[in-house]
Amino acid sequence: MIKPKQPLSPTQAFNRAAALCARSEQSSWDIREKLVKWGLNTSDAGQVLEQLKGQGFIDDGRYARAFVKDKFAFNGWGRVKIAYQLRQKGIPAELIADALTAIDDDQYHQRLIELLSAKWRSVNHDNSRAAWASMMRFACSRGFETPLAAECVKQVTRLDAEED
16 A cells, blocks of 8 residues: 655745755746645745745746746747747736747747748648648647738748639
């Protein structure tokens, strides 16, 4: 029979959370969830979280900047999806907006063109409207804004040239 785990003391939880934060950026929300899971009550979890913030282990602005950089560079996510995910983690809107400014507009546009070009190779071109819709769904599901997605899909699929 499996014994239930002993809840951690606030000191043990602080040390464990500090080690976790030292390895990788964590949001306040992530750490709060972990503290509660480790058996701390909400007041102790709040105190530990404040200690971690006070000692610089947790900084939601720093977390948001790292999240934006990673999700754009490695996952190919657009601003809409990144902002949504950060809101889900309880990051304030002003920190999200500040972090999103780190994405260069030219790189953002170029990244969408690259993603759409790769997708275009796997799309059935028999029905141009269905292909265009598929490309738009792909771009929007990646979190790119609809007007930019439409512009880039036209550029990649050359639908504007076919309609002329």
